[in-house]
Amino acid sequence: xxxxxxxxxxxxxxxxxxxxxxxxxxxxxxxxxxxxxxxxxxxxxxxxxxxxxxxxxxxxxxxxxxxxxxxxxxxxxxxxxxxxxxxxxxxxxxxxxxxxxx
Numbered sequence: 764x765x766x767x768x769x770x771x772x773x774x775x776x777x778x779x780x781x782x783x784x785x786x787x788x789x790x791x792x793x794x795x796x797x798x799x800x801x802x803x804x805x806x807x808x809x810x811x812x813x814x815x816x817x818x819x820x821x822x823x824x825x826x827x828x829x830x831x832x833x834x835x836x837x838x839x840x841x842x843x844x845x846x847x848x849x850x851x852x853x854x855x856x857x858x859x860x861x862x863x864x865x
Contacts, residue, residue, distance in 0.1 A: 764826070773849060788820075795842075805821070
C-alpha cells in the first residue's frame with residue numbers, strides 16, 4: 764500500500780473561504796474513487812489550527828503503480844489545475860506501508 768500526503772497553503776485571496784475551498788476539493792477528489800484504479804481511499808481536510816498549511820490531502824493506493832497512474836490520470840490533472848490556481852505553496856510525502864492486523 765502507498766500513502767500520498769499533500770499539504771497546501773491557500774492564496775491570500777482564498778483564505779476567507781477556506782472551508783468552502785476544502786469542501787469543493789473534498790468533493791472533487793472523492794469523485795476519483797472508482798475512477799482511478801488502485802485508489803482505495805481519499806480525504807481532504809482543513810487545518811483547524813493556525814499553521815504553515817491550510818489544507819491536507821491524504822490518499823491511499825494499492826501500490827506504487829496505482830499512485831503513479833493517479834498522477835497522470837486526466838481527471839486528477841483537471842483537479843490539479845484547479846488546485847494550482849488556489850494555492851501558493853505545496854509539499855508532499857509518499858510512503859509504502861502494510862496494514863497491521865490483530
